[in-house]
Amino acid sequence: MKFSLSLAALACGLLACSAAxxxxxxxxxxxxxxxxxxxxxxxxxxxxxxxxxxxxxxxxxxxxxxxxxxxxxxxxxxxxxxxxxxxxxxxxxxxxxxxxxxxxxxxxxxxxxxxxxxxxxxxxTGTRLLVKKADGIKNYADLAKKTVASTTGTTNAQVIRKYNRDNNLDMDLVLGKDHNDSMLLVESGRAAAFAMDDILLFGLKANANKPADWDVVGDSLQVExxxxxxxxxxxxxxxxxxxxxxxxxxxxxxxxxxxxxxxxxxxxxxxxxxxxxxxxxxxxxxxxxxxxxx
Structure with missing residues (x-):
């Protein structure tokens, strides 16, 4: 009886696995x-x-x-x-x-x-920075004590937060609800840079009203x-x-x-x-x- 029950249980398990x-x-x-x-x-x-x-x-x-x-x-x-x-x-x-x-x-x-x-x-891709060319920002050290944007729920927000902590840059991180919102924080002057995957930054730059006003800068912090x-x-x-x-x-x-x-x-x-x-x-x-x- 125990043997039969074991076979039945195994069969059910296999069926469940197959369904899943x-x-x-x-x-x-x-x-x-x-x-x-x-x-x-x-x-x-x-x-x-x-x-x-x-x-x-x-x-x-x-x-x-x-x-x-x-x-x-x-x-x-x-x-x-x-x-x-x-x-x-x-x-x-x-x-x-x-x-x-x-x-x-x-x-x-x-x-x-x-x-x-x-x-x-x-x-x-890797995390880099979208900035206004006129601001003269070239790398992360230029953002010491400045506000930097990223997007809620992204690995980039974690990466820039860790980089900020590890390098004692005292940056203030603000998060947009999506990538357009994060770019708007820079466009409106509420942030000095937008930290995100470089490919997405190039895409946002290409579709900006004035692409020549923007630049993608900074070392790539990681490859993902x-x-x-x-x-x-x-x-x-x-x-x-x-x-x-x-x-x-x-x-x-x-x-x-x-x-x-x-x-x-x-x-x-x-x-x-x-x-x-x-x-x-x-x-x-x-x-x-x-x-x-x-």
Missing amino acids: SADTLKKIADSGKITLAYRESSVPFSYLAGAGQPIGFSVDISNAVVDAVKKQLGRNDIKVELQAVTSQNRIPLITNGTVDLECGSTTNNTARGKDVQFAINYFY PYACMLRKDDPQFQALVNGVIGGMMKSGDFEKLYNKWFLSPIAPKSQSLGLPMSKELRDNLTAQSDKPAV
Whole structure:
């Protein structure tokens, strides 16, 4: 009897495991929809360039995942719903099931890996500073006893806070609710600099009313990977997402997509960021690693 109960318990455990592993795909099949997260100002990854739907490098990757989901489920009628997220709420909206996939400007690190799963890393960046050229700020030492902005819920806020403490700069850190809000703090004179991932700063500069008035300065404080984010313990969906991104990296489609968003004119002002692919990212086209930052 004990042996039979043990077998039954094992069988239930295996069934539960199987159900959990197919959770996102089953959820999509049952509901007939997939919900994608997007950012409003993470240029050129995921952003609004007008009144229409979000566009960007990460949006194109998300759409490729949707195509793969439809193919795997044999369902062309799967609807796509879009959910705006911020740095602060993006992880909770993944974990509570509101959002199925978040591809934007999210750093893959070990702390976040306790709550969510990351796909293959698709970008590498570091914290630098967006400043007004006229202010003459060149590096972090120039910000001693000044106010510096960052964005709520980002790793950059933690990085600049630690750098400030370690170097006794006595900076006052203020946090914007999103990247546009943080840039506005500098534009309005309430902060001397905006500390954020350099690629996002280049994007904000390119789309500013007067791009020539702004500069991205300072040493890169760390190198961190970006990756798509999904729910934990969902190997089936993770394999699908990784298959899409890895397949693009192998076929050359990923580099074409990179060139489209980082080396060509982009909306809304037809400005090019002019950023060649980094060595870290080029190496990962082959390695296809999802290794997190510490």
